[in-house]
Structures are given as structure tokens and as C-alpha cells.
Amino acid sequence: MERAAVGIVVVLVVVLAVFGALHWYVWRRLVRDTTVAGSVGRRIGTAILVAGPLLLVAAGMTERAGIPFLVVRFIAWPGYLWGAVFVYLLLALLVGEVVRIPLLRQRDTTATTVAPRTVEPVPGHGATALPKPDSADAPRIPRRLFVSRAVGGAAAVAAVTTVGYGTYGVxxxxxxxxxxxxxxSLPRGAHGFRIAVVSDIHLGPILGRGFAERVVATINDTQPDLIAIVGDMVDGSVADLRPAVAPLAGLRARHGAYFVTGNHEYFSGAEQWIEHVQELGIHLLANTRTELPGFDLAGVNDIQGERTGQGPDFVKALGDRDLSRTAVLLAHQPVLIEDAVAHGVDLQLSGHTHGGQLWPGNYLAGLVNPTVAGLERYGDTQLYVTRGAGAWGPPVRVGAPSDITVIELASKQA
Structure with missing residues (x-):
């Protein structure tokens, strides 16, 4: 235990050191290199570069610290938005180095350059003259300062514009x-059966009741036969989010709405959410299945549930079923595809990845997930991964637009 604790401390120190070093780099390029020491601009820029990361860390900590929900919401908005802005400031400044470095290698123009003076005769005094500066050769900004301001300004505009557009989309x-x-194996009678797949709504301190109402309206407008909520519905307790999730009771489908847990439910009090979801009229699939016309619908708990002995159990959910029937599985994380293949599942519906949410996060998500977004085949099993309806952390998506997917099952016998 002591060795494990030491390892956690070491990792934490390394992460904080990298986090601090990256913020120092952004401060140097965006503030120090573009302002004069002691100026108002430098003080304001420094204050932002100090407050931003502090709010980001605070936003992540307060959600699980038992702090009043109103305070959590107050901190979450600026904190998480700073996280997104920082990502694109860093990327833009790194790209800017390609321009900045070659330009600064050229000979600098000093700030002490003084314009040459011309001489004009004073009326009535012959050759007596007074110096007059040439306005065309006024003192110029040093090359280093000009280049730094140009690159820094462009980076700031690019980052803020990107995050603003991504926030609007969410x-x-x-x-x-x-x-x-x-x-x-789908029978002809089930041909055309439509499943509305929604995942990763992440109702919490940022996305609240209004967002839930938009999600419900969007789903109901598709008039699906069945609604599949594939985990990560919430980020917070039932006590805090009861009003936010209330609109989900209005979900309508011919065969109802079904829910499986995601990892964030286990961060938010899974037992209470499992009860409350059913109070909303949504059917729970917790390592269980139900027979629908033409196919079996099964659902397994999220992997995070293993910490409390409530992890995925494929034998319980699928072990004794009629293998001649088509099986559709709801499983929050795509990594469960290997178990799905082993148990003869025809189609697995998952979320979790957000499609990467913030580019280039899709490449990172691809390192730990077999499929980041879309439909792929693994043996005789097809896996569909939705990018999700909401967003975790910053309410921003870049290169990974949110979606609700209506999947129409097609019988090859039709």
C-alpha cells in the first residue's frame, strides 16, 4: 500500500509539473513576449494565466467534494471553458513557432531608432535652423515585439473562435x-425496426434541464420504435440533478426506453441513479435482457462497476438465450466488443468515446478504444459507437459533432 501511495504521489507531481510547464510556455509566448514589464497588459494577462488553471483544477475537484451545487456550477463554467481555450492556445502557439522562429532570426530593429531630422530656416534669421522630425521615419516597434504580438494575437483569435464555435454546437x-x-439472422417481421441511440448526455453543472428538453424533443421527433440510452447520462447526484433529468420522463417510443450504466454513473452514485431512472419510466438493463419482436435486447453494466462488484456479466445477460435469435447489446464502452463476439452478439451499441470531443483527442481515444465513432465489424458482430449527445468537462466539441443516431435494422430476408 505504501509503495502504491508513493507511486500515486509521483505521478501526481509529474502531471502537475507538466501542467505548470505548459501554462508557463503559454504565458511566456502570449504575455511576456507581447507586453512591457510592469504594464497593465502584462498584469491582466498574468492574472488570466494564473486564474484559468486554478479554476480548471477547482472545477474537477469540486464536483466530488460535496460542495453546494450552485458553487460547483459557478466554478465549472469558467474552469472547464478555460481548459478548452488552453488546448487550442497551446496548439496555435506551437504552430506559430514555425513562423516566429525564422522571422526572429533576422536582424532585429531596436526600439531606440530615432527618425532623422531635417533643417528648416527660421524666417528673418538667415541660416538659423530648428530641427524637425521626419514623420515618415517615426520610431518603429522592434521586430521581436511585432512578431510576438502578431503570432500571439493570431493564436488567441484562433483559440477563442474555435472554442466559441464548438460551444455553440454543443x-x-x-x-x-x-x-x-x-x-x-433478423427475421423479416423485424425489418425496419428503428432504435434511437443516445449516449453521454452528461447532465450536470453545465448541461441542465434545458439541454435535456432539447435531447428529448430531438429523440421524440424521430418517432423511434425503441430508445437506447447507453450510459453517462449524468455527472452529479440525484439530489442535485433531479430537476435536470425530469424531462427524460417524456421520452416516447413504441417499445419504450432502455438504459445501461456508464462509468460516470458510478462516479455519481449508481445505486441512486438506477432507482431514479426507473422512476422516470425508463427500463433498466443491468446484466439482463428482454425479448422484443424479432430480436433479444440485452444490456450489461459498465466496467467501472467492477469496483463495487457490479461490473458487466455477459453470462448472466446472454448465457442461456436462444442462439437462433438476433441479439442487440447495449454496452457503454466499446472495449467490451470481444466479450460480445464471444457470446454471439449481432450488434453492439456503445458510446463513451465522444468521438474524441476535442480534436486531436480522437487520436488519443483511438489508442484505448477499438472504434472511436461509427460502424465497424468484428467477426460476426457489428459495433456501432455514437459520439454522444452532450459533452464532458468543457461544453465544447471540435471535429466531433454530437449526435443521436437512429439505427434501422434490416433483415437480409426482406
Missing amino acids: LSGPQVKRLTVPLA
């Missing part, structure tokens, strides 16, 4: 995607 609500998935 708050506007998810778009509907439609996809047809042929299944070899």
Missing part, C-alpha cells in the same frame, strides 16, 4: 444521424 443540441444496419 449548446444547440445534437444532430440526428440515420444508419441502416443489415443483420443476417
